[in-house]
Amino acid sequence: MANREPVHIFKLDDHVKVKPEVEQYAGWFGKVTHIETTEAGVQLCTVCLEPDGLEIIFLGSDLELKKVLHKSMLGLFDKCGMAYFFRYNKGKRIPPSCSMVVGISTHKAAAVDLTAKRDSGFLLGDSQVRDIARDKLNETWQAEGVTLDPAEKFMGEKRTRGEAVDAVVALAGLHHTKLAPTISPKHIERPFTVEMQNFPVDLSGTIDLQEADGTLRDLKTTGKAPGDDAADKSLDLTCYGLAARALDHVAPARMALDFLVRGKKPRLETQTTTRTEGMYRAFLMRVEAVSRAIEAGAFTPCSPDFWMCSDKWCGYHQDVCPYGRRAAVTI
Numbered sequence: 001m002a003n004r005e006p007v008h009i010f011k012l013d014d015h016v017k018v019k020p021e022v023e024q025y026a027g028w029f030g031k032v033t034h035i036e037t038t039e040a041g042v043q044l045c046t047v048c049l050e051p052d053g054l055e056i057i058f059l060g061s062d063l064e065l066k067k068v069l070h071k072s073m074l075g076l077f078d079k080c081g082m083a084y085f086f087r088y089n090k091g092k093r094i095p096p097s098c099s100m101v102v103g104i105s106t107h108k109a110a111a112v113d114l115t116a117k118r119d120s121g122f123l124l125g126d127s128q129v130r131d132i133a134r135d136k137l138n139e140t141w142q143a144e145g146v147t148l149d150p151a152e153k154f155m156g157e158k159r160t161r162g163e164a165v166d167a168v169v170a171l172a173g174l175h176h177t178k179l180a181p182t183i184s185p186k187h188i189e190r191p192f193t194v195e196m197q198n199f200p201v202d203l204s205g206t207i208d209l210q211e212a213d214g215t216l217r218d219l220k221t222t223g224k225a226p227g228d229d230a231a232d233k234s235l236d237l238t239c240y241g242l243a244a245r246a247l248d249h250v251a252p253a254r255m256a257l258d259f260l261v262r263g264k265k266p267r268l269e270t271q272t273t274t275r276t277e278g279m280y281r282a283f284l285m286r287v288e289a290v291s292r293a294i295e296a297g298a299f300t301p302c303s304p305d306f307w308m309c310s311d312k313w314c315g316y317h318q319d320v321c322p323y324g325r326r327a328a329v330t331i
């Protein structure tokens with residue numbers, strides 16, 4: 001029997017790269033958005049090429065799979081290799097914590113408000129923004145459920161949810177009244193995939209916000225005051241700066257981390273920063289090191305005294321991870 005080259009069977013959303021021998025599009029990459037198989041059994045893939053969004057149909061044999069590391073995967077691996085292992089290798093998805101749902105819902109309201117400003121010149125009404133935040137929280141809570149920490153369990157889900165609604169309405173209102181009026185939004189929640197030539201993976205994620213003057217911003221919700229150097233050390237900002245440079249062919253001259261701090265009197269704190277070429281290089285080295293560790297299956301647990309290694313912050317702590325609470329009760 002004649003030797004046949006193995007044929008990739010692509011799936012929707014596979015991240016692919018066009019083979020070097022395909023003239024016009026050699027080396028381009030993108031996502032598979034549609035698949036058809038001809039009567040002769042040939043797979044035809046429609047690929048949305050990045051960064052331009054062109055949709056082109058390719059023969060499956062003209063494409064190769066390219067792995068992608070999403071920013072959130074990198075962030076989780078950085079915190080704890082075991083948590084990465086459970087989430088992405090074992091597919092154990094734990095419902096988000098209450099603080100995460102508050103963050104997601106505040107982001108949603110801020111994004112809708114700023115989109116209105118960019119497209120019409122005007123922010124939404126105050127009550128509209130607060131309603132969007134509350135609805136998003138209720139919708140996420142309903143659809144995905146929430147992982148309650150021991151204190152929240154003690155307080156009960158109903159009361160915890162009520163306090164979360166109050167918090168998200170207050171934070172969305174704070175963003176709307178204090179931060180949104182000062183911002184000139186250009187790109188809001190801009191998805192990216194950066195092709196990393198000669199790297200084992202490409203890098204993907206979503207840039208929160210880019211302003212008309214080139215300032216790149218990232219919004220955080222937090223329960224306590226951030227450290228003074230949070231923006232200077234933020235890997236998220238470094239990653240998004242790198243992505244902006246790839247998308248726009250110019251690095252952002254200025255970056256900002258906007259913190260909405262929860263509390264009786266929620267407050268806004270903004271830290272500004274920049275990045276040097278050396279910081280971008282160090283970030284790329286980190287991406288390469290992480291992707292090689294993942295490839296090698298080197299999933300190490302974080303230290304037990306790390307803030308995340310607790311019932312409150314890690315969904316695997318209670319009864320999944322052998323380095324979590326089980327380690328404390330097993331002889």
Ligand code: SF4
Pocket residue numbers: 080081082083301302308309310314315316317321322323324325
């Ligand atoms: S329990 Fe600790 S070591 Fe285990 S996954 Fe969670 S954070 Fe990592």
